[in-house]
Amino acid sequence: MNNNNNLFSLSAKDIITQKTDPKSVIASLTERINKVEDKVKAFVRKPKINPAAKPSPKTNQPLWSIAVSIKDNICVEGQLTTCASKILSGFHPPYDAEVITRLKNAGAILWGKTNMDEFAFGSSCENSCYGPTSNPHNLDCVPGGSSGGSAAAVAADETIMSIGSDTGGSIRQPASFCGVVGLKPTYGRVSRYGLIAFASSLDQIGPLTKNVYDSALLLNTIAGYDHKDSTSADIKVPDFTKSLGEDIKNITIGLPEEYFTKGINREVKIAVDTAIELLKKKGAKFIPVKLPHTQYAVAVYYIIATAEASSNLARFDGVQYGYRKDTGQGLIPMYRATRGEGFGEEAKRRIILGTYVLSSGYYDAYYLRAQKVRTLIKKDFDDAFKTIDCILTPTSPTPAFKKGEKLKTPLAMYLSDIYTISANLAGIPAISIPCGFTKNNLPIGLQLIAKPFAEDTLFKIASAYEAETNWCKIKPKL
Numbered sequence: 001m002n003n004n005n006n007l008f009s010l011s012a013k014d015i016i017t018q019k020t021d022p023k024s025v026i027a028s029l030t031e032r033i034n035k036v037e038d039k040v041k042a043f044v045r046k047p048k049i050n051p052a053a054k055p056s057p058k059t060n061q062p063l064w065s066i067a068v069s070i071k072d073n074i075c076v077e078g079q080l081t082t083c084a085s086k087i088l089s090g091f092h093p094p095y096d097a098e099v100i101t102r103l104k105n106a107g108a109i110l111w112g113k114t115n116m117d118e119f120a121f122g123s124s125c126e127n128s129c130y131g132p133t134s135n136p137h138n139l140d141c142v143p144g145g146s147s148g149g150s151a152a153a154v155a156a157d158e159t160i161m162s163i164g165s166d167t168g169g170s171i172r173q174p175a176s177f178c179g180v181v182g183l184k185p186t187y188g189r190v191s192r193y194g195l196i197a198f199a200s201s202l203d204q205i206g207p208l209t210k211n212v213y214d215s216a217l218l219l220n221t222i223a224g225y226d227h228k229d230s231t232s233a234d235i236k237v238p239d240f241t242k243s244l245g246e247d248i249k250n251i252t253i254g255l256p257e258e259y260f261t262k263g264i265n266r267e268v269k270i271a272v273d274t275a276i277e278l279l280k281k282k283g284a285k286f287i288p289v290k291l292p293h294t295q296y297a298v299a300v301y302y303i304i305a306t307a308e309a310s311s312n313l314a315r316f317d318g319v320q321y322g323y324r325k326d327t328g329q330g331l332i333p334m335y336r337a338t339r340g341e342g343f344g345e346e347a348k349r350r351i352i353l354g355t356y357v358l359s360s361g362y363y364d365a366y367y368l369r370a371q372k373v374r375t376l377i378k379k380d381f382d383d384a385f386k387t388i389d390c391i392l393t394p395t396s397p398t399p400a401f402k403k404g405e406k407l408k409t410p411l412a413m414y415l416s417d418i419y420t421i422s423a424n425l426a427g428i429p430a431i432s433i434p435c436g437f438t439k440n441n442l443p444i445g446l447q448l449i450a451k452p453f454a455e456d457t458l459f460k461i462a463s464a465y466e467a468e469t470n471w472c473k474i475k476p477k478l
Contacts, residue, residue: 008032008157009475011210012066012217015160022065025160026109029067033158036478039139042153044072044084044130047112061107063221068108069159071150072116074205075194076100079110083196084128085118087342088322097194098229099163099205099222106221111159115149118344119313120167120198122146123416125174126407127346134403135177136476137442141400144174150208151178155476161218162208167198168301169395169420171206172432176395176445179434179474181215181462182208184420186452187427188233190219191226199308200231202301202424211472212433212463216240219455235453243456244463249283251461254388258294259419265398271436271444272394275465279392282464289388291380294422296373298414301421303357303370310354316342349410378426385451390461393419395432395445423449431458434471443471 007020007028015025026049033046047067070076073083075093077100082088096104103110117127125133125148133148135141136156143152147164151174154162164171166184175182183206190205197203207218220241225234255276260269276286318324318338325337343351357366384391396416406413423430428449435446446465450457466472 005031010160011214012063012160013211013213015066026065026067029111029158029160036156037158039134039478040136040152040156040158041131041133042114042149042156042158043069043112044082044115044128044149045080045113049109062217063103064107066108067111067160068103068218069111069114069150069153069162070100071147071162071164072113073120073165073196074099074163075196076110079113081113081196082129083119084116084130085343085347086129086323087316087338091322093194095194098191098226100194102222102224108221114147114153114162117146117148118347119196119309120146120165120170121309121346121350123169123173123413124403124406125149126403127344129344132403135400136478137179138400138440140402141442142177142403144177144400146170147208148174151175151180151182154178154180154208154210156478157475160210161214163205163222164208165195165203165205166424167202168305168424169417171208172395172420172430172445172447173417175208175432177400177443179437179443179471180208180210181212181431181433181472182206183215183219183431183455183458184423184429185219185223185455186233186429188231189223189429189453189455191224191229191232193226193228197312199305200312201308202305204424212459212466213241213244215431216244216459233453238456240456240459243459245467246460247283248279248461248464251284251390252388253279253284253286253461254289254384254391255286256289256291256294256391256393258291259393263397264394267438268394268396268398268444272446275435275446276392278468279461279465282468284461287388289384289391291384291422293373293376293380297377297422297425298418300370300373300377301425302353302414303366304374304425306350306354307358307367308354310351310358313347313351318342346410374425377422381422381426381428381451389450389457391449393447393449395419395447399438399442399444419447428452429455429458431462433462433466435465435469436471437474
């Protein structure tokens with residue numbers, strides 16, 4: 001062991017401000033992975049570095065030599081990308097996702113592919129053909145999902161930053177469970193080109209990082225208009241790091257009564273209440289707000305999301321790419337065998353549900369009605385933001401749960417995203433930041449939600465809170 005063996009714990013901000021030798025950081029990260037990855041299992045493909053490569057920083061490369069891990073549903077040219085599903089075994093994309101192009105242009109090192117729930121279907125990172133990922137703070141617990149591998153890699157100091165995707169809380173909930181910062185940007189803020197789709201109207205790529213500064217820095221890099229994505233917003237991207245450290249005395253934060261009802265774990269409630277008091281001392285004003293259609297959010301989400309998933313996953317049939325089970329009995333038997341063996345149980349469940357709600361006779365009763373209620377949920381937020389700058393809630397009603405605890409009860413698993421789903425339905429930005437630990441040393445997350453394209457507001461409030469606490473600095477004992 002050398003004097004550089006603890007450089008893995010540095011954030012991107014630390015590396016940049018301290019002008020740390022990139023080779024030493026990479027060597028330290030490699031040592032760290034060799035030490036803890038067998039316990040955490042955050043990666044489906046570990047980082048590979050060419051020792052002969054001697055990259056030189058170019059002008060304006062803000063992430064030069066910073067290790068950024070990539071969720072396994074984001075395409076990297078020539079690298080195996082499977083969405084943690086057997087049905088995409090052997091698939092090597094012929095192109096880079098837009099976020100990958102931007103990371104490369106910024107000088108980042110693509111640091112392996114991280115584990116996830118198959119096709120992002122799950123809240124625990126247990127629905128993976130590679131097996132489950134463990135929570136670094138308690139290896140018997142889940143890291144959250146579906147971006148559980150990305151969150152765990154950051155928490156375990158196996159990477160400096162990670163990229164995940166968020167369809168109903170898949171960045172924020174694992175960030176909460178693992179004690180890191182996770183941001184879901186506004187829908188359209190970050191290109192989805194090259195993200196293998198789960199639910200196209202809900203999916204959004206975003207950062208998982210060790211602190212708020214790193215989150216702002218990474219969003220600076222990946223955000224922006226992309227003509228290859230028809231849902232990409234042609235809106236100017238500010239320097240989000242300039243929002244950090246600003247005064248929050250003129251900020252008004254809403255507390256929705258619908259998010260503070262029965263079902264919240266007592267320790268989560270205490271941690272969130274304590275965070276509210278701290279923000280009050282910093283000058284923020286709190287007022288109650290109502291989001292009356294919140295009670296329908298989970299039902300609406302699982303109708304819309306499964307409908308879009310069943311449509312998106314229809315392309316995986318064993319013909320063009322990925323896994324094929326050739327029965328020798330013709331096309332239809334091949335389809336059945338390929339999809340039957342290629343998809344996991346949760347993927348099959350969601351495909352069946354989605355096909356059902358889109359079928360003749362049920363479309364109007366389920367899918368069309370869900371879209372109408374989605375509009376009402378968005379209107380609730382629009383009305384609330386007429387008088388407030390931000391909404392504060394717990395990220396999850398509970399801390400991380402034990403592995404296997406909810407696998408046999410899908411509805412209980414679905415309810416773990418109850419506080420995060422609405423932001424995806426409304427297309428608005430939300431961030432999860434650490435706000436405490438339970439008596440069993442499990443992290444607790446605080447969620448902030450803002451109006452469309454107001455990520456700078458989230459960073460301003462989150463950085464003000466982070467500056468007064470040390471939750472981001474508490475590391476798991478691996």
